[in-house]
Amino acid sequence: MESSRHSGYHNIHDPGFRPDAAGHLRMHSTIRHEQSGETASSLRLVLTLIALLWVLSDIGFYFLLPALGQTASYNENPIGTSLYYVFWVGIAVITFWPQYARWQRVSRWRMFGNRLTSIAVWSLAFIAAMAFLAYLPKLPPIDLQGVTFREGFTLPELPLANGWYFLPKSVEILFQQLLVVALVLAMASEGIRVGKIALYCGLLFGGTHLLLAFGDVPVGYVIRFAFLAGLFGLTIPYLILRVPNGFAYSYAIHWGYYAATVMMARIVGPEAVLTIIRSLFDLS
Numbered sequence: 001m002e003s004s005r006h007s008g009y010h011n012i013h014d015p016g017f018r019p020d021a022a023g024h025l026r027m028h029s030t031i032r033h034e035q036s037g038e039t040a041s042s043l044r045l046v047l048t049l050i051a052l053l054w055v056l057s058d059i060g061f062y063f064l065l066p067a068l069g070q071t072a073s074y075n076e077n078p079i080g081t082s083l084y085y086v087f088w089v090g091i092a093v094i095t096f097w098p099q100y101a102r103w104q105r106v107s108r109w110r111m112f113g114n115r116l117t118s119i120a121v122w123s124l125a126f127i128a129a130m131a132f133l134a135y136l137p138k139l140p141p142i143d144l145q146g147v148t149f150r151e152g153f154t155l156p157e158l159p160l161a162n163g164w165y166f167l168p169k170s171v172e173i174l175f176q177q178l179l180v181v182a183l184v185l186a187m188a189s190e191g192i193r194v195g196k197i198a199l200y201c202g203l204l205f206g207g208t209h210l211l212l213a214f215g216d217v218p219v220g221y222v223i224r225f226a227f228l229a230g231l232f233g234l235t236i237p238y239l240i241l242r243v244p245n246g247f248a249y250s251y252a253i254h255w256g257y258y259a260a261t262v263m264m265a266r267i268v269g270p271e272a273v274l275t276i277i278r279s280l281f282d283l284s
Contacts, residue, residue, distance in 0.1 A: 046186040049095055050179050050204070057088045057175065058211040074157050074165045081168035088175045096182035099189070103181075106188040109244040121245045125252040132259050133163050139266040156221055158258060159265035166258070173254050180205060181247065184237045197237040206230025228257070 061072055065084060071077040093100070104111045112118045142159050157165065180201055187197045209226040213219075232253065239246030 043186055043190055046096070046099065046182065050183055051208075053088065053092060053095065054176070054179055054208045055211065057085070058208075058214060060084070062214045074168045075160060075162055078164040078167045082171050085168055085171040085175050089171060089178065092175055092178040092182070096178070096186075099182045099185040102185055102189050106185060107241050109242075113244065118245050118248070121248050125248060125255075128252075129166075129255065129259075133166065136161075136163055136262070139263065142266055156218075158261055161258075161262045166255075169258055170255065173251060173258075176205075177247070177251050177254060180233065180236050181240055184240045188237075188241055194237050194241055197241075198234045201236050202230045202233040205233030205236070232257070 061081075061084065065072040065077075065080065070080040070084075072081070074081055161169075183201060183204060184197055187200065188194070206226045206229045209229040210222060212222045212225055235253075236250050239250045243249060
């Protein structure tokens with residue numbers, strides 16, 4: 001019988017067998033290279049899908065809802081708008097479920113490790129939101145007298161928000177948070193540093209808010225939202241990966257920003273808000 005040494009097949013139990021060290025190194029190098037390529041390709045796919053869902057959801061709000069006979073408005077059509085964003089929440093969960101499934105593995109804290117603390121955090125956020133909605137009707141109505149608007153100016157819905165506004169807004173915020181969390185988890189799963197993830201989140205969160213321009217609102221309003229959203233985006237990876245119950249804090253901060261903007265517009269006045277925007281960005 002032909003020995004394994006000459007047959008082209010290696011028997012590791014053969015005393016004469018000597019592994020080809022260089023060959024093994026080449027093989028492992030090739031495997032690592034292929035895995036690295038697959039990782040980069042997978043991450044690019046996740047980034048593309050996140051951007052695609054965010055853009056499509058915004059375009060659909062401004063164009064698809066009216067085409068379906070629905071008013072694209074949080075104040076005037078809260079139920080239809082809420083259902084629209086519930087649809088997108090479902091799409092996000094289904095699309096990025098593999099990323100959400102890795103949450104426990106990449107975060108520093110055990111998911112709901114202390115359930116009483118988690119319930120307390122979520123309950124306090126709920127109580128604060130309910131208190132704000134109870135107080136909202138008592139705020140002075142927005143006073144537009146003496147406010148000069150340029151031709152073609154459309155006053156954003158937010159300063160005019162009623163209690164119903166926050167129903168669709170709450171669902172939309174959940175959708176946006178899910179997209180950013182998917183980005184954070186996808187990058188963290190590949191061993192990318194949290195600081196680099198924060199930069200990507202800031203760019204994504206700030207850049208996508210430029211889509212507000214589709215709503216025919218002032219440039220200063222769009223820039224303000226994009227700038228502040230970018231700053232907030234920098235903090236999300238730290239909350240998601242390093243802070244217990246960080247998702248609840250991230251959602252609450254996001255929601256609270258809209259509540260604070262309404263209060264500022266009603267109490268201080270829209271002209272003061274616009275003046276601040278102009279001073280920040282030197283807009284005429």
